[in-house]
Amino acid sequence: MITAEQKPIREIRDMIAPYKRILVLGCGSCVAECAAGGEKETAMLASALRMAAKMDQEDFDIHEMTLDRQCVNDFILQLDDVIDQYDAVLSLGCGAGVQAVADMYQEIPVIPALNTEFLGQTKDQGYWVENCLGCGDCMLYHFGGICPLARCSKQILNGPCGGSMDGRCEINPEIDCAWQMIIDRLSKFQALERLEKIYPPKDWSKKQGSGPRKIIREDQRK
Numbered sequence: 001m002i003t004a005e006q007k008p009i010r011e012i013r014d015m016i017a018p019y020k021r022i023l024v025l026g027c028g029s030c031v032a033e034c035a036a037g038g039e040k041e042t043a044m045l046a047s048a049l050r051m052a053a054k055m056d057q058e059d060f061d062i063h064e065m066t067l068d069r070q071c072v073n074d075f076i077l078q079l080d081d082v083i084d085q086y087d088a089v090l091s092l093g094c095g096a097g098v099q100a101v102a103d104m105y106q107e108i109p110v111i112p113a114l115n116t117e118f119l120g121q122t123k124d125q126g127y128w129v130e131n132c133l134g135c136g137d138c139m140l141y142h143f144g145g146i147c148p149l150a151r152c153s154k155q156i157l158n159g160p161c162g163g164s165m166d167g168r169c170e171i172n173p174e175i176d177c178a179w180q181m182i183i184d185r186l187s188k189f190q191a192l193e194r195l196e197k198i199y200p201p202k203d204w205s206k207k208q209g210s211g212p213r214k215i216i217r218e219d220q221r222k
């Protein structure tokens with residue numbers, strides 16, 4: 001999933017300051033899972049903004065709403081009936097959601113309330129960790145399901161670097177050495193020979209370099 005954290009309230013207040021009627025718009029998907037922009041967080045932020053405006057005797061009209069998914073047009077269309085009532089949307093979607101709403105309603109400012117962080121996993125309650133960079137050419141088969149691009153501090157494809165101590169990373173002892181984990185897992189599958197191959201430098205053109213990437217599936221199009 002995509003993770004995010006709420007921006008400081010002062011930054012949010014500065015961005016919405018020019019507008020009077022504001023729709024605080026949550027998203028019920030990834031940002032709800034990471035407790036940044038779901039229905040609950042959206043209600044809390046709207047309430048905090050209303051309270052701050054009242055204390056400063058500012059005249060704001062703040063309402064809230066949460067879409068199941070803010071990055072899918074079929075869900076964004078639910079705003080058709082209400083969007084005219086607002087001067088701005090304060091979005092608690094990830095960067096993809098903010099831009100999807102802005103793409104649909106070009107005449108209204110859509111302001112990000114979150115800082116979008118990374119693709120990751122919920123490890124425990126209140127604990128999320130990055131585990132994929134979305135490189136466009138997944139190599140997890142070769143590395144036993146552990147991504148060295150996301151999880152090795154040096155992003156080594158032909159590791160380990162030699163600095164690991166007691167299974168911990170020499171750059172950041174708070175994390176496990178990704179290469180120790182790769183070796184341990186491949187050993188369990190009797191597949192260590194996958195590391196006999198020399199992996200060339202990553203071809204990052206599959207991630208970036210020629211504008212936004214697209215996926216077009218003709219079999220899925222109407």
Ligand code: SF4
Nearest residue numbers: 132133135138139147
């Ligand atoms: S190899 Fe690429 S796609 Fe696969 S987990 Fe790592 S960054 Fe993600």
Ligand code: SF4
Nearest residue numbers: 152161169170177178
């Ligand atoms: S100690 Fe392990 S995780 Fe850290 S940089 Fe070296 S190989 Fe990568």
